Structure formats: C-alpha cells, structure tokens
Amino acid sequence: MPKSLPELEAERSQILHQFTTLGDLRPGSICAVPRRCGKPRCHCAKPNDPGHDPQIRLTRKVGGKTVAESFPSPAAWRKAQSEIDEYHRLLKLSAELIAVSEKICQHRPLDSESNSWTPEEKKRLLRSMRRSPAK
Numbered sequence: 001m002p003k004s005l006p007e008l009e010a011e012r013s014q015i016l017h018q019f020t021t022l023g024d025l026r027p028g029s030i031c032a033v034p035r036r037c038g039k040p041r042c043h044c045a046k047p048n049d050p051g052h053d054p055q056i057r058l059t060r061k062v063g064g065k066t067v068a069e070s071f072p073s074p075a076a077w078r079k080a081q082s083e084i085d086e087y088h089r090l091l092k093l094s095a096e097l098i099a100v101s102e103k104i105c106q107h108r109p110l111d112s113e114s115n116s117w118t119p120e121e122k123k124r125l126l127r128s129m130r131r132s133p134a135k
C-alpha cells in the first residue's frame, strides 16, 4: 500500500534526525596491499604472487587519483575504520533521504490549479534553462 504524505514526511524527519547523530567521517576504504620488495629475482616480482606480508592501507581519491596512507598503529587503523563506517552511514542516509523526498514530490499537491503559464513565468523558466543546460 502506498504511503500517505504525512507518513512520508514523518519518515523524512526521522531520516533528517539521523543526520544530526553523525560523527567524524571521511571517505576512503581500507584494504590490504601486498608488499613488493622490488628485487627483480624475488618471488614477489612474478605476476600473481601474493607478495610479502600485506600492508593495511587507507586509500582515497584525491583529484581523481588514488592515494594510499598507511597506519602508524592499530589505534589509528581503528579510528580510520570508524570514520569510514560513518561516511558510509552518511551515504546510506543520503540515499534514503533522496528516495523519500522523491516520493514526497510525487505526492505533493499543486498550490494552485492554474493550468497555463503566465508570460512572466515562462520568461523566468526559459531564462533558468539557459543558465543551466541539461546534462
């Protein structure tokens, strides 16, 4: 059964409230990078070799490039992990907010029943379309 507008609005305020509970957050992901010592005769130079003991790294995109950071301690790793978890919570909340807002937009009745553009409205609309071309 489709939800009513007040139900959707209640859902939205619940989601908005969760935004206020977000803590420190940062984008990125933590992964294990196999270490390669660089010696050409070492087994780690062969393709598909697992390398030496993997290093735990934080990778993130900076200006389109992936940069990796290593962690000086397990505490630093745990801190980064919880910041990244929080960032994923933000992404999830944003997606939920967009989904519920879209439904609200579809349900929201029109303010007035006028069915034709006033010349002023039309001029304003055309002006705004020129400013932001469709992508």
Ligand SMILES: [Zn+2]
Residues within 6 Å of the ligand: 036, 037, 038, 039, 042, 043, 044, 045, 052
């Ligand atoms: Zn090696």
